[in-house]
Amino acid sequence: VFxxxxxxxxxxxxxxxxxxxxxxxxxxxxxxxxLCWRMHHAGYEVWYCAESVVFHVGGGTLNYVSPFKTYLxxxxxxxxxxxxxxxxxxxxxxxxxxxxxGLAGLRFLTQGKFxxxxxxxxxxxxxxxxxxxxxxxxxxxxxxxxxxxxxEIYHKSIxxxxxxxxxxxxxD
Numbered sequence: 001v002f003x004x005x006x007x008x009x010x011x012x013x014x015x016x017x018x019x020x021x022x023x024x025x026x027x028x029x030x031x032x033x034x035l036c037w038r039m040h041h042a043g044y045e046v047w048y049c050a051e052s053v054v055f056h057v058g059g060g061t062l063n064y065v066s067p068f069k070t071y072l073x074x075x076x077x078x079x080x081x082x083x084x085x086x087x088x089x090x091x092x093x094x095x096x097x098x099x100x101x102g103l104a105g106l107r108f109l110t111q112g113k114f115x116x117x118x119x120x121x122x123x124x125x126x127x128x129x130x131x132x133x134x135x136x137x138x139x140x141x142x143x144x145x146x147x148x149x150x151x152e153i154y155h156k157s158i159x160x161x162x163x164x165x166x167x168x169x170x171x172d
Contacts (some may be wrong), residue, residue, distance in 0.1 A: 007056040016035075018042075030077055034083065037084040038141060062148055070119075079134055081127075084138075
């Protein structure tokens with residue numbers, strides 16, 4: 001698989017520390033996806049055990065409707081993509097993603113969720129303020145990477161599948 005949830009992830013300590021552990025700048029949300037992405041770059045695999053059962057209290061760190069959760073999700077996903085996308089894909093994908101963020105922000109505005117709109121803006125301000133710091137992390141990833149193309153990545157737009165084609169579950 002491409003990534004394992006941090007709620008049920010096992011990883012060798014040697015690999016964890018070799019790859020720089022979780023990115024502390026993330027605080028919460030997507031730090032395990034970033035780590036798994038770096039694992040793939042370094043030539044490691046991520047496996048799952050279909051027989052396992054994991055109980056996870058979703059929203060334990062932050063409530064589902066928290067504007068801070070919105071901020072972290074938008075910010076961390078942008079940072080993670082800049083750090084890990086292949087060189088020729090990073091700018092086109094980030095551009096499209098920022099347009100989609102703008103649409104999401106407009107949707108929050110039309111719903112009267114002004115704090116969530118502001119959370120998206122703050123996530124972009126973070127990106128602009130920390131751009132060179134993020135590029136340094138990207139360079140570190142590039143130096144450790146053996147390859148960038150990963151067959152485990154879903155190459156279609158989940159946003160389009162969900163909103164455009166109304167597919168609400170993975171099975172769809």
